[in-house]
Amino acid sequence: MTSREADIGQAELEVLQTLWEHGPATVRDVMNVLHERGRQLAYTTVLTFLTRLEQKGCVTSDKSGLAYVYRPKVTRDKVSRSRLEAVLDAFYDGSPGPLVLQLIREGKFTNAEIAELQEVIDGLDAKPQRRTRS
Amino acid sequence: MTSREADIGQAELEVLQTLWEHGPATVRDVMNVLHERGRQLAYTTVLTFLTRLEQKGCVTSDKSGLAYVYRPKVTRDKVSRSRLEAVLDAFYDGSPGPLVLQLIREGKFTNAEIAELQEVIDGLDAKPQRRTRS
DNA sequence: AGACTGCTACGACTGTTGTAGTAGGCTCGA
DNA sequence: TCGAGCCTACTACAACAGTCGTAGCAGTCT
Numbered sequence: 341m342t343s344r345e346a347d348i349g350q351a352e353l354e355v356l357q358t359l360w361e362h363g364p365a366t367v368r369d370v371m372n373v374l375h376e377r378g379r380q381l382a383y384t385t386v387l388t389f390l391t392r393l394e395q396k397g398c399v400t401s402d403k404s405g406l407a408y409v410y411r412p413k414v415t416r417d418k419v420s421r422s423r424l425e426a427v428l429d430a431f432y433d434g435s436p437g438p439l440v441l442q443l444i445r446e447g448k449f450t451n452a453e454i455a456e457l458q459e460v461i462d463g464l465d466a467k468p469q470r471r472t473r474s
Numbered sequence: 475m476t477s478r479e480a481d482i483g484q485a486e487l488e489v490l491q492t493l494w495e496h497g498p499a500t501v502r503d504v505m506n507v508l509h510e511r512g513r514q515l516a517y518t519t520v521l522t523f524l525t526r527l528e529q530k531g532c533v534t535s536d537k538s539g540l541a542y543v544y545r546p547k548v549t550r551d552k553v554s555r556s557r558l559e560a561v562l563d564a565f566y567d568g569s570p571g572p573l574v575l576q577l578i579r580e581g582k583f584t585n586a587e588i589a590e591l592q593e594v595i596d597g598l599d600a601k602p603q604r605r606t607r608s
Numbered sequence: 609a610g611a612c613t614g615c616t617a618c619g620a621c622t623g624t625t626g627t628a629g630t631a632g633g634c635t636c637g638a
Numbered sequence: 639t640c641g642a643g644c645c646t647a648c649t650a651c652a653a654c655a656g657t658c659g660t661a662g663c664a665g666t667c668t
Contacts, residue, residue, distance in 0.1 A: 349625050385627050420565035431554035436577045437587035443570045444594050453571035460578050483655050516658050
C-alpha cells in the first residue's frame, strides 16, 4: 500500500488529471496544458505538485532527456473509485443503490443514457434470478 | 450564500453527521455519540468543530438551558449532493450517466435494487420522448 | 459561603495544501 | 569556452484542518 491516493489535494489532482489526459509529460508540458486551460500556475508550483505526487506514490518520474518525465502510477479509475467510495460511505451507507436511484429520480439523464441504462439493467437481471416483466 | 458546505473537513463532517442522526445536541451529547462509535475526541475538540461549523454557517446554536444546543442548518441532502457533484465534475465530466453505468456494471446491486431501478427507469422514459422498445 | 462541576472562550501546535522564490547545475549554440 | 536558458533542490509562508489545554465564568450542592 504505497500509494496514498486518498489524500491528493484539489490542485494536485488537476496536475494528475493532465497526466491522465496527455500521457507522460515534463513539468513544462503540464504547466503549458494548465495555462491553456486558464489555470495560471508558476513553473515551480507545478514542480512542487509533481514532487509531492511522487512522494505519495501517485506518479513516477524518469529522466530520459533534459528534464524528468512524469507519468501516472495510479489509474484515473482507481482514484475516481476511491473518491466515489468516500462519498458513498459518508452519505449512502456504502451502497450505491440509493445514490443511483436519487440521481435517476432527479432526471439528470439524456435519453441516450436512459436507453443504455435500460439495456445494461436488462442484461443484468437475467443472471441473478428470474424476474417478472410487466 | 452564507453556508460554505463545500469546505467541511472530514472530522467536522463526522460531527455534523451526528447532528443529522440524533437531532439537536449539546457538545457533550455529540461527544458521547462519537465515543460510542469508538471515535475518541476531547470535549474541546468537539467544541472546536461545532464552533467552526457555526462560523461556516452549517449549524446554529442556541442556549436554552445550561449548555448551547447545536442543530444542523444545512441538510444532509444538500451536502451529499455537493460532495457527489464534486466527484462528478472531477471524474465523470459532470454527468452522472457514466458513473451510474460503471456502478451497475460492477454489479454492486441487490436484486431488490435492480428491480427498483427498472421500475424507476421504466417510469422515466415515458415522459421525455418516444422511445422504441425492443 | 465555599467547593465542585460543567460550560465556553481563546489560544496553541502540528501537519497538509496551495503557491511561489532563489540558488545552483547542466546543455547547447555562438 | 562562455553565456543564456532551462531544470531541479531547497526553502518559505499563509491558510486550513485536526487536535487539545488552560482559564475563567456560572450554577449547584452542602
